[in-house]
Amino acid sequence: MQPPLLIYNSLTRQKEVFKPLSPPFVGLYLCGPTVYGKAHLGHARSAIAFDVVVRYLRQLDYKVRFVRNITDVGHLERDLDEGEDKVAKQARLEEVSPMEVAQRYTNSYRKNMEMLNVLPPSIEPCASGHIPEQIEMITSIIQKGLAYLVDGSVYFDVVKYNQVGHTYGLLSGRILSEMRVGTRALSGQEVKKNAADFALWKKATPSHIMRWPSPWGEGFPGWHIECTAIGSKYLGAQFDIHAGGLDLLFPHHECEIAQAQAACATNLATYWMHNNLVTIDGAKMGKSLGNFITLDEFFEGNHPSLDQPYSPMALRFCMLQTHYRSTLSFSLDAVKAAHQGYRKLMNGWYILCKLQQDGAVEEKGGIDDSIYAECAACYSAMNDDFNTAKVLASLYHLLKKINGLYYGTLAYAAISKSALHTLTTTYTTFLIDILGFKEDHQATFADGVEVILTLYKKAKAENGYDQVESIRSALRKMGVAIKDHHSGASWEYLS
RNA sequence: GGUCACGUGGCCGAGAGGCUAGGCAGAGGUCUGCAAAACCUCGUACGGUGGUUCGAAUCCACUCGUGACCUCCA
Numbered sequence: 369m370q371p372p373l374l375i376y377n378s379l380t381r382q383k384e385v386f387k388p389l390s391p392p393f394v395g396l397y398l399c400g401p402t403v404y405g406k407a408h409l410g411h412a413r414s415a416i417a418f419d420v421v422v423r424y425l426r427q428l429d430y431k432v433r434f435v436r437n438i439t440d441v442g443h444l445e446r447d448l449d450e451g452e453d454k455v456a457k458q459a460r461l462e463e464v465s466p467m468e469v470a471q472r473y474t475n476s477y478r479k480n481m482e483m484l485n486v487l488p489p490s491i492e493p494c495a496s497g498h499i500p501e502q503i504e505m506i507t508s509i510i511q512k513g514l515a516y517l518v519d520g521s522v523y524f525d526v527v528k529y530n531q532v533g534h535t536y537g538l539l540s541g542r543i544l545s546e547m548r549v550g551t552r553a554l555s556g557q558e559v560k561k562n563a564a565d566f567a568l569w570k571k572a573t574p575s576h577i578m579r580w581p582s583p584w585g586e587g588f589p590g591w592h593i594e595c596t597a598i599g600s601k602y603l604g605a606q607f608d609i610h611a612g613g614l615d616l617l618f619p620h621h622e623c624e625i626a627q628a629q630a631a632c633a634t635n636l637a638t639y640w641m642h643n644n645l646v647t648i649d650g651a652k653m654g655k656s657l658g659n660f661i662t663l664d665e666f667f668e669g670n671h672p673s674l675d676q677p678y679s680p681m682a683l684r685f686c687m688l689q690t691h692y693r694s695t696l697s698f699s700l701d702a703v704k705a706a707h708q709g710y711r712k713l714m715n716g717w718y719i720l721c722k723l724q725q726d727g728a729v730e731e732k733g734g735i736d737d738s739i740y741a742e743c744a745a746c747y748s749a750m751n752d753d754f755n756t757a758k759v760l761a762s763l764y765h766l767l768k769k770i771n772g773l774y775y776g777t778l779a780y781a782a783i784s785k786s787a788l789h790t791l792t793t794t795y796t797t798f799l800i801d802i803l804g805f806k807e808d809h810q811a812t813f814a815d816g817v818e819v820i821l822t823l824y825k826k827a828k829a830e831n832g833y834d835q836v837e838s839i840r841s842a843l844r845k846m847g848v849a850i851k852d853h854h855s856g857a858s859w860e861y862l863s
Numbered sequence: 864g865g866u867c868a869c870g871u872g873g874c875c876g877a878g879a880g881g882c883u884a885g886g887c888a889g890a891g892g893u894c895u896g897c898a899a900a901a902c903c904u905c906g907u908a909c910g911g912u913g914g915u916u917c918g919a920a921u922c923c924a925c926u927c928g929u930g931a932c933c934u935c936c937a
Contacts, residue, residue: 399937407937414937443935454935542933546865591935613937620936643937644868650929655936689876689886695869695930702875705887709875712886715900749877757877761885768902777894777902833896840898851900860900 370744373428373751375609376693378617378640379539383753388608389638394430395607396422397599397637399616400492402439403473404458407480408660409646409683409698410653414613416684416804417643417692417754419486421611423802424750435602436489438477440470441496441578442570442589453588456578466578470494480663483680485804491602495594499580502589502597505631506568514630518559520571520585524626526564534629536564539640540618566623568593592623599636600628610637614644615654643692648673653698661698673700679808681714682707688756688803707863709760714807715860716767717799719774720792722858727773727780728788735769735778736787742766743794750802759798766795776854809861817848817859824850825857 374383388394398418401411425432443454459466474494481488495502506522509515514532515524526536526544536544544564567590572579579586599607605628612621621640628636646653653660661671669677686706690696742765749758769791772778783791799805820839827835840850847863 401937402935410937412937417937540932541866543866614931615936618932619934645931645937647930652931652936656934657936660936685886686875691877694876697875699874701873701887705875708888709886719901755877757886758884761877764885771901775894775901831896837897844899849899852895852898853901854894858900862899 370747371751374753375639375641376753377638378642379635384639386639388430389604389606392429392431394425394432394609395603396425396432396434396609396611397595397603397607398434398436398489399595399612399620400436400438400489401473401477402443402454403470403477404443404454405473405655406662406664407473407477408653408655408662409666410613410660411477412480412484412663412683413646413687413692413696414611414643415481415486416484416687418611418641419484419804420688420692420756420802421609421641421754422487423804424754427797427802433491433603434487434489435491435493435599437595437598438470438474438492438494439591439594440467440474440494442594443591453576453578456576459577467496470496476664483663483667484684485680485806487804493598493602495589495598496578498594498598498601499582499589501601502593503569503582505593505597505600505627506589507583508631509568509627512630515568516561517584520587521559521567522569522584523560523565524568524623524630525561526566526626527562529626529630534626536626537622539622539625542618542622566590566592566619568627592620593627595620596624596627596631596636599624600632605632605636606634607637609639609641611641611643614642615652617642644695646696646698648698650697674703675700678703678707679710681710681805681808684803684805685710689760691753691755691757693753710805711861711863713760713763713767713799714805716770717795718860720770720795723770723773723788723792728783728785729781730785733781733783733787735782736784739766739769739783739787739791743790746794746798756803759803763795763798766791770795774853774855817843817846821850821857821859828852828857 373386375386376383398414401407422432422434440455441453455466455469459469462469506515509524510522514529515522530536530544569582569584569587569589571585571587578588580588599610610621625635628634648659651657651659661673665671666674666678666683667680669675682703686703687696689706742762745762746759749755749762769778773780773783820843824836824839827839843850843859844862847861848859849862850857850859
């Protein structure tokens with residue numbers, strides 16, 4: 369009997385038992401990228417963290433509808449009237465059309481995600497494809513009297529929202545009256561009634577390319593309305609999980625809740641989940657700080673912080689070794705360690721696949737109990753707010769048993785057939801299906817090594833040690849180790 | 864200034880009042896023709912100062928340090 373699944377809810381600031389609104393269905397919305405630049409390590413963290421959440425929920429037999437949006441319009445440089453749309457700005461810099469920019473970086477993002485073995489969303493809507501939905505929601509908020517029109521732009525009235533019984537700031541723990549106001553000279557703020565008000569719709573200036581007709585004139589939607597409109601369209605006015613990076617908690621998610629309360633009288637989602645940030649040299653890795661490493665740079669080794677290319681799975685391991693709500697301090701040493709750790713787990717999986725089922729005994733073996741305990745620990749760890757770090761620890765405990773059986777330091781008599789079966793399915797389920805690891809290397813390479821291994825075995829049998837040594841060193845240069853052990857010779861990846 | 868986190872062995876990191884994860888790197892050993900891989904063993908860490916307690920890395924207070932959000936950012 370496993371403990372129930374607990375999820376830390378940012379809204380209540382505590383772990384809560386996960387209860388979907390309509391089991392077995394689960395609706396999960398994740399704030400996707402604004403496609404005006406290449407994805408960096410921070411994007412990967414969010415994607416991987418919630419990829420594992422989706423994978424685990426599916427493992428628990430939930431039917432998950434996973435929606436991850438693409439922001440291709442409305443995300444301004446600053447939340448200011450004169451702030452330039454991010455996508456439009458990049459288009460100007462690259463001298464292409466905004467939709468070209470959006471397409472380019474959407475493609476790049478999807479490619480990166482595929483490399484990281486992040487499962488594609490069930491639905492991947494873009495903001496520009498949902499203008500009518502957003503206009504509809506804005507209209508509804510205006511009708512409730514919680515938004516006002518100024519010169520072709522529509523703003524959400526935060527003060528009014530509080531006056532009619534809502535509480536702005538529930539998610540971020542902010543109290544409206546105590547929020548810092550007016551300490552920075554933000555131009556363009558004077559059109560708003562209050563500094564905390566945010567744009568639902570912006571009037572397009574004559575030069576603005578991305579524009580749509582609306583009841584308030586030509587313009588484009590504000591950033592926050594997109595997620596609320598899209599989320600409620602595909603998952604319902606109230607759905608189970610809304611996820612995103614911690615830096616989106618305020619103001620983005622706070623505004624989303626306000627919009628949903630105003631339009632639909634819901635908090636939009638029951639559980640609000642936030643992944644923590646990636647830091648480098650003690651500071652947050654962020655777009656605006658310019659200290660980020662893009663995923664392409666990471667995979668190509670093309671960055672001053674990196675000495676060589678690193679694999680997508682090394683990064684995935686890095687991410688999963690840390691709990692998603694803790695900051696992840698990125699360093700070269702950490703990546704190197706992660707890659708080695710990943711390699712060992714994968715090599716263990718191949719060995720596990722080779723372990724002969726018929727070697728195990730029918731009766732209970734000496735290590736059965738510890739196998740069952742570690743397998744159960746994997747589930748317990750995931751049920752405790754997706755503690756992937758703990759899962760990895762358990763997998764390493766299992767790995768020692770796997771290696772021991774294969775290399776002969778543990779006798780087959782130590783494990784029963786049923787325990788070996790549990791070991792095999794659990795290890796595979798967690799490593800491959802839930803944590804989402806896959807082989808970095810090409811399968812065709814492995815076929816070639818198999819041929820060479822045959823030559824090695826022949827030379828070895830004939831005591832041709834010169835040839836044995838030369839095959840070993842040649843393969844070693846290719847990142848492959850040959851291993852001699854009681855059950856013969858085999859090979860595995862070294863890096 | 865407000866709000867909130869965090870500080871764990873060389874590095875990355877779980878944990879969270881007694882049973883003191885795990886990975887990487889390092890040392891020793893077993894195995895091996897020699898290696899490699901694997902396995903075994905080892906380092907006894909929790910910013911500082913007080914306090915609560917039979918007992919604290921874990922709770923409390925103070926303190927030092929770092930960071931996040933309050934402006935776009937996964």
